[in-house]
Every structure is written in C-alpha cells, then in structure tokens.
Amino acid sequence: MNTLALSWKNLINRPLSMTLSVILFALGVGLISLLLLLNSQFEEKFEKNLAGIDLVVGAKGSPLQLILCNMYHIDNPTGNIDIKDAQAFLRPGHPLISEAIPLSLGDNYRNFRIVGTTHSLVELYQAKIAEGQLFEHHFDVTIGADVARALSLKLGDTFFSAHGFDHSADFEHESEQPFRVAGILAPSGAVIDQLILTTTPTIWMVHEHETAPAPAQEEPDHDHDEDGHDHEHDHEAHQDHAADLTAYSEPLLSYPDKQITSILLKFKNRNFQTLNMQRNINQNTPLQAATPAIEINRLFSMMGVGMDTLKMLAWVIVFVSGLSIFISLLGSLKDRKYELALMRVMGAGRAKLFLLILFEGLLIACLGYVIGICLSHLSIELLATKMQDAYRYSISGKIFLKEEGWLLAGCLLVGFVSALLPAFQAFRTDISDTLSEG
C-alpha cells in the first residue's frame, strides 16, 4: 500500500471533518471558477461584438445605453433620430467614414429583436448565409441562427411582429403585412445570431399601418411592380391592409423626415479628426456619438468592483477551508500519534510520515477543486438558457479556461501550506516518547 492510498484511507476514516473541509474548499473554488467563466465569456462576447465599430451615433441620452442598445441589443433605445440630421454620415464619400450602417429598432418577435438595416450589418459580423438569402424586399427577413433554432423557424415561414422588446400578445401589430423568412444565417457567435434582420423601411411601414393604413405621401417612386411580388401576397385576410412592398425603394437619404434609431460607423483611420467629429456631434447637433470600446471598458470597470469583491469573498472561503484542513489535520494527529509512531516502528522513515500528512491536505484540496469546478460548470450550463434571455448571449459550461489551471495551482498551494505544519509535526514524532506514554 503506497503512501497516497494510505492518506486516502485515513481521510475516509474521518468522513465528517473531511467532508466539511472539502465542501468549504469546493464552495470557494466553485465561486472563483464561476466568476472566471462568466467574466471571460462575457468579455469575449463583448469584444467579438465590437466588430470594429468606432462610433455609434443616435439620439441623446446615456452613451452607455446607446452602446448597449445598438451594439449589444440589451438595453432600450435612447430614442430615434431624423434622417435629415444624420445625412452627413449616411452620404457616401465622407472623407473620414469608411462604413455607415443604419439601424432601426422598436419591434420584436417572441423577444427576438427585429432590426431594420442594410446588408452591411451581416458583413460587419462576418456572418454567412446558411439557408436562403439575405433580405431583398420589404417584409423579407433574414434571421440569426439562435432565432431559427429557438423559434423553429424555417424558410418561407411567416409571422407578425410585436411592438417593443418584450413579447406580449397585447402589443402585436394587427392587420398588417406578415414578415416572411427569406434566409437563415449560420451561427457566428456574435449578437447577430439573436437578431431578425429586415430592410429599414419595413420598420417604418409596420408603424405607419398602426396610425395610417395608407403608405406615406412623400414616397417618390410609384412604379408598382405587382407581378414581381404577387406570390408573396398569400394572406387573404391581410390583403386590404397589405403594405406596398415596392414603396421606399430609394436610398434612405431620399426620406429625410423618416427616422432611424442609430448609425454604426467605421472610420478609415482613427485620428484627431475623428475625435473632433465625436465632440462636434455631441456639442453641436441633436445627436449623440459614443465610442463602444470606451463605454464597454467603463461598464467592465463598474462590474469589476462587484466581481473583485465576490472574488475576494471566494478567496476568503478558500482561506477558511485551508484553515479547516489545518485544524482537522492537527486534531487528527493527536488521535493518531500512536499510529504514526507505529509506522516508524514498522520501518517508515520520517519523510514518509511527512508525506502522509501532506498528501492528506493535498487530497482534500484536489477533491475540493474537482467538485468546485464541476459545480461551477454545471451551474453555468443550467443558467445558460436564463442568461441567453437576459443578455442575448449564449454561454457554455463546456469551456475550460487556462485560469482554472492556475486556480488548481492555487488550491494545491493552499492545501500544501495548510498541511505543512501538521506534516512537520508528524515528521518530528518521537517514537519512544510517544509509545512510552501509552
């Protein structure tokens, strides 16, 4: 029987004190690993969703809200902006801007946001079409992979949107043109997986129907190409109120009085001019401009305080569990001093006794670590669905971090240190004195 096996037998011979130490250890480790996992997965998702966007322009309000709403699709919009105020950014050939992507928010289908935009948004996240095609016509939608999976939507399926961001039958838009699934995107790991994409005017048309069933007057192009769209009008009940699918076929700039929610901007270069541009927008226009990277750093540093406190608490738990290992080992030495002397009589050297006790501490630490890691990964898996609804991010408990390797090293160190003094005491056991006492 080797020393490790003997340590193990000694441990399970004292199940109560061992269980206490292991549970404490597992709690500390589980909490730390949970925080690490959440932090890294969130940071990774947030970074991924930055997607090279340099500036977000939208209505005045909280810059963080502007970013969270338009880039991460978590918060509500700060409001809408008139196209006439934003035309400078949307017009091609701006000397600083390499790309400008308009976003129109405000509707959802079963909690998934419907975003009126252009094909550039798909390119931005480097998403690929899995089935069908990108939205070409109004009321055609291209849906993210998570949407398709969660709602079991297939190509050609139709649905009605609801107003706002929380699905509720009361707010469903009635008597209107249904949306039709024209394409499904392959999973990209970015927020686009959770979005329903369509043309910008589709959002306008949905809301025009609420107030005035007839399409807006300012529509410049009346070239109705009915033949090309007839096959889509298979909803007899809605025929009367069906939207004019050929409306708004001009670029967005042709409709200066219409509104969008925001514009995502990519610069050709970041320099003092672009910095000035941001300041200029915020000071001299009814718009607001915010830099995603800065706002997200601000968010992380705000969350960081809470994370750090929790992490400290977790290390305190680990420390206490180290203390419990120390006390239980030291206590067990008192009961086992004859056993230790006996082992010396049977031929064990001092080093062997030292190792025996050290292994007991390390075994508790290992066991606590394994159980703690299992707990954290399991709870992340269980929380994943809930998190996805709340933060629009899919997280996974199947990811293991290299920080968790460091955590193991830390745990072994705690186990080692707590067992060191008891082990040294075992090392010093005087055989003759101990046996004479009996």
Next chain:
Amino acid sequence: MLEARDLKFTFKEGATKLDFPDIECSRGEQWLLLGQSGSGKTTLLHLLGGLRRLDSGTILIDGQDISTMRESRLDSFRGRNIGIIFQQSHFLRALTVKENLRLGQTLAGLPVDDDRIVAILKRLGIVDKADSRPHRLSVGEQQRASICRALVNRPKLILADEPTSALDDDHCEEVISLLREQAAAEQITLLIVTHDNRLKSVFEKSIELKPQLI
C-alpha cells in the same frame, strides 16, 4: 544474535542516568527481562529496538551495529529485522487487520505477501478477523494480531514490552505460548520485558534489571 555492551542512557531532562547490564542472546533463544517499574525496562527495550539513541555503548543485531546507523537506514533495518510488541496493541484504525499487516510489509520495503499474512493469521487463530478493523477485536485478539505484525516480515528478533499485562490469566497463557511457539518455529530470538510474575515460571533464561538511582 543480540549483543549489547556498556549501554548508557540519559533522559533529556538530565536527572536520570541509566546504566544497563550487558546482554547476549543467541539465535532462537527466548529471554525474559525482569525488573520493577522505574528500572528502565521499557527504555532498554526501546534502545534495543533502535527507537531511542544511546549515549554510549554498542548494540549488535545479527552482527550489525545499530547504534551507529543513520536514522533512515535504522528505520528500514528495524522494519525488516525487528518485530516489536507493545503493552497495548496499536494499529492504524483506518485499515483492516490484513491491511495493517500488508502495511508492515510495505513500510519495511518488502513486497506484499498475502500467503504469508494468511498463514500467520491462521497460526494465531484470527484468520476470520482478517477483514475486521483492529479496534473491533477483543483485547486478546488484538494482542494476537500484534504478534502477527511482529512476525510478518520474518524478523531476526522480537522485542515484547509487557505483552501480557492487559490480559487475564487464561489469555496471558495463551498469548505467551503462541508467541513462544511461533518464535521457535522460525528461529527468532525473543526478548520479553516484563514484571509479570506469571511468566517467570515459563522462561528458563532471564536478566534482572536492578532498580536505578534517580
């Protein structure tokens, strides 16, 4: 086989100096070491077993001087060559009787030999207790298990410290005769330290320790 000369020992406290008579035992001989309490019997046994270090003198076991051995060398020498039985039997509580015996083999650096373990458990009549925890055994059974542990590595010398003091007359006789039989069967030198008068009549050879000055 066992040779001890000019043994002197001082306790750390410095108050008690012990002087021991010379001892010489041949292979297979069985000796009694008698003395009143306070005569340093147990200390002498610990010195002979290498559990304590001498101030001066030499102890030769099977021709090897254990008083000059390095500690780690002494530990493994003791494990292989000396079996020690104590007044009260001590075992590792976490292990069964059989596992305790296996541990005795492993700690001495010998391979585990289950046949040997079963054989001596049989000879001591406690083979049915092989898988019990030691503290579940009766006192007499525990002492027999201690004998098994002393025997398991085929030592050259068995030292026993008051092995019968916790036993009643019936068990005393039984344990002593078992111990003597087994030692004789394997040609092991046996040295029993005791003040138990019940044993005096059984052994022919004995050494008397004089009360030491304190």
